[in-house]
Amino acid sequence: MLTRSEEDHLKAVYALLLEGESALTKDIAQRLRTKASSVTDMLKKLADKGLLKHEPYYGVKLTAKGRGHALQLVRRHRLWETFLVQRLGFGWDEVHDVAEQLEHVADDKLTDRLDDYLGKPGFDPHGDPIPDRKGRIRERKTQRLSVCQAQDCVRIAAVSETTDGLLRLLDAKGLRIGTQLVVLEVHPFDGSMDVKPKNGAAFSLSKDVSHHLQVEPV
Amino acid sequence: MLTRSEEDHLKAVYALLLEGESALTKDIAQRLRTKASSVTDMLKKLADKGLLKHEPYYGVKLTAKGRGHALQLVRRHRLWETFLVQRLGFGWDEVHDVAEQLEHVADDKLTDRLDDYLGKPGFDPHGDPIPDRKGRIRERKTQRLSVCQAQDCVRIAAVSETTDGLLRLLDAKGLRIGTQLVVLEVHPFDGSMDVKPKNGAAFSLSKDVSHHLQVEPV
DNA sequence: TGAATAAATTAGACTAGACTAAAATATGGA
DNA sequence: TCCATATTTTAGTCTAGTCTAATTTATTCA
Ligand SMILES: [Mn+2]
Ligand SMILES: [Mn+2]
Ligand SMILES: [Mn+2]
Ligand SMILES: [Mn+2]
Numbered sequence A, B: 001m002l003t004r005s006e007e008d009h010l011k012a013v014y015a016l017l018l019e020g021e022s023a024l025t026k027d028i029a030q031r032l033r034t035k036a037s038s039v040t041d042m043l044k045k046l047a048d049k050g051l052l053k054h055e056p057y058y059g060v061k062l063t064a065k066g067r068g069h070a071l072q073l074v075r076r077h078r079l080w081e082t083f084l085v086q087r088l089g090f091g092w093d094e095v096h097d098v099a100e101q102l103e104h105v106a107d108d109k110l111t112d113r114l115d116d117y118l119g120k121p122g123f124d125p126h127g128d129p130i131p132d133r134k135g136r137i138r139e140r141k142t143q144r145l146s147v148c149q150a151q152d153c154v155r156i157a158a159v160s161e162t163t164d165g166l167l168r169l170l171d172a173k174g175l176r177i178g179t180q181l182v183v184l185e186v187h188p189f190d191g192s193m194d195v196k197p198k199n200g201a202a203f204s205l206s207k208d209v210s211h212h213l214q215v216e217p218v
Numbered sequence C: 001t002g003a004a005t006a007a008a009t010t011a012g013a014c015t016a017g018a019c020t021a022a023a024a025t026a027t028g029g030a
Numbered sequence D: 001t002c003c004a005t006a007t008t009t010t011a012g013t014c015t016a017g018t019c020t021a022a023t024t025t026a027t028t029c030a
Helices: A004-019 A025-032 A036-048 A064-086 A096-102 A108-117 A164-173 B004-019 B025-032 B036-048 B064-086 B096-102 B108-117 B164-173
Strands: A052-054 A060-062 A153-159 A180-186 A193-197 A203-205 A213-217 B052-054 B060-062 B153-159 B180-186 B193-197 B203-205 B213-217
Touching: A004 A025, A004 A036, A004 A060, A004 A064, A025 A036, A036 A052, A060 A064, A064 A096, A064 A108, A153 A164, B004 B025, B004 B036, B004 B060, B004 B064, B025 B036, B036 B052, B060 B064, B064 B096, B064 B108, B153 B164
Parallel strands: none
Antiparallel strands: A052 A060, A153 A180, A153 A213, A180 A193, A193 A203, B052 B060, B153 B180, B153 B213, B180 B193, B193 B203
């Protein structure tokens, strides 16, 4: 049984390894709003439990066991987010903090029943994949909207930064998971691009925004 | 913001004061499976926060603030139990431990939306009243089935001990919240009674069981 | 190459929440 | 009344998880 803090550290490692190839002590600390020295202690503890390999001054790698635990945690987090949005009517910008708490209620029966109840969803409200009970994830080939070119037709698959501000901006522009877009033009000067949703008028997106939209070809 | 342990202590005090008129240190310890000395420390802390009055060697009384917090906790506990049974298909004997964890996710929006989603239920799966968002409880006049007499017609309103064994025994006999019964006969020798459900054959209940069934006249 | 800097670890301190053992207090029965 | 017992509190210890400050190690660049 892992404590809440152990779980949060494990998840931070998992997320950082997905984003880049290394999980640095300082980045874990920044993500958890704690200090590097605290992270060092916790990494030692997680290594003792066989959840990760920690070579002091080199990097952190998850073991199969550690990855399994992390995936279960991600599964619970994303199932709860889905529940909050689909069933309780929360906005996708309002669910993160609550899910951050609910994810720590570790009960396999609860998790599996919730999964059934929601219809075994493959993706959460932000478009992130939900691992199944065995930790398997549905893979997709997506790319950032910011690397697309004029004439490309794409569908928004996920938002890679779920800060409230970005999500609300997307709401304001009518952009959501599944929205189809055509790229009209890319402006080299500032990296902004003009896009046109399938049903709607064209508008412009800054590079800050397009960089955080994961899209798939349509 | 209260910690999980503070919340559990407060709830134990609240429950003990409801059952009897005093909440003794040793009883709190027993309920929380902890030691009297630990309880003393926590009572001091809760008193410092203005949630209860603790006169060493005398008793514990909740302040209005403390009662309010306890009621919110009870509200969350019972709403989650209701969710688990009504929506996720859990048995009424399976929900307590999970609800004991979920109750500590303190988010008013979550609680209120869950309440709405469940249709603002007045009672949980064990027949216990669910406080509303202001902490108000629907009062009923119930009595133990064990004090009823031959010919009494009653409806089961609540089960006052939610141990797995009792709940499964009731399941086996087809007794649930709302079941209507006629008391046929009471046997003074062992306190057992013969009862007949409205739709079904008569059978006998031991005093151990009838003592834990709260009923209302029908 | 070798400082300067960045990153990570170690050392030591603190708090919360538990425990055991000992002391203090209250209570019930002879 | 007064002692035996039950209950509660106090004193002191322990672990988990955090912190700051100091030290160690790795990296970068002049
Ligand atoms: Mn979390
Ligand atoms: Mn998400
Ligand atoms: Mn609890
Ligand atoms: Mn209940």
